[in-house]
Amino acid sequence: MNLPAPAATRTLICRAVLFDMDGTLVDSTAVVEEVWGELADRYGMDIDEILRTSHGVQAVDTVRRFAPAGADVAALTTELGAMERVRTAGVIAIPGAARLLASLPADLVALVTSADRVLAGIRMEAAGLAMPETSVTAELASRGKPHPEGYLTAARLLGVEPFDAVVFEDAPAGIAAGVAAGIRTVAVGPRTGALPPGVLHIPDYAAVSASVTSDAQGQRIISFRL
Template sequence: MTIPTPADTRTLTCRAVLFDMDGTLVDSTAIVEQVWSEFSARYGLDFAEILRTSHGVQAGDTVRRFAPAGADVVALTAELGAAERVRTAGIVALPGAAELLRILPGDAVALVTSADRILADIRMEAAGLAMPATAVTAELVTRGKPHPEGYLQAAGLLGVEPSDALVFEDAPAGIAAGLAAGIRTVAVGPNTGPLPDGVLHISDYSDVSVAVETDAAGARVISFRL
């Protein structure tokens, strides 16, 4: 069942909420930039271009795109992943993220991230955030963002239609994935790039309010005021 959006365009109503992680719930910018800077310096690559195109994308896809011909993509990806797992200094939750996750019903929330499960657990813990019970991480999909597979899988696991879900995303690839899945998508933070028509933007969750109610049919409804 599709939930109508109220006339106030800054209010969105849904049955389930799907969050990206890096840049959306967790600020890990310094570590991400450090790891990709080392990678680009090692191979004489354009660091700015790597950052521009890697945000929100699985690490293996970025390595495959930029690594020199003949490079062992699997080994390089594993090496980068190992480097990221031991670096947690400076990781923090986005303002308001912890409170928002506490308010939302646990069985209506999913994490959909391009990180693998080990890295996702490490970063969520470092940021002081509880890992949602439903999490779609890199190893659970065959096609990463901007493909919609992860978001469609998460909606299915939560038992909702895409039209009844809401995505929070910070990167162009993730925003594209949410929209391709047919899910209303809210852009978060400064790295979203130009936004498609109809995509609302928030800096963080400081001014976001949420209400969890029950409709006339007894179904749960989550309302966001952005």
């Protein structure tokens, strides 16, 4: 009888890896909840609904959804961004993230985040993580998650087809984006929601390892052991 392999022995093979940032590489929950709470209190927005639905979504989309009628969405988004950029207390790396990133070839890794470039750099630095050279931030994606644009753009920039990549994501919107892009997706952490068929789950990267080899054509292959 063939029994399913235990979770610790799962292996994924790919040619590139795409990481979300907040909640996936960086734990910024305390800062996110703090700044959204202050903005919601200031403008009479529903903080419970914001925190329930905003994770992984571009800030402008959340502001547009919850701002009071007639509010200046661009101005509120700018205000939120200014608050986020000066607060890094409690921003830390997800367990195992630094080790895993260091084990991967830099030119086979991309960051795909709903944050803008400045905020992404601030949070990655605060968490002690190197900013990937290939980074698709909010400025480069006209349609935010759950739309697949960001992940498709990252795969193209790395020169791989979607089916040759793997996405690591923590939020329902981001997981949906990875799946919609046709990229194998691994859900990270406790806030993933119900997972679509075929999406694997890991609590963090503490037990995850990666090795790099070459195929018969000399192209590099990443093997993830989850």
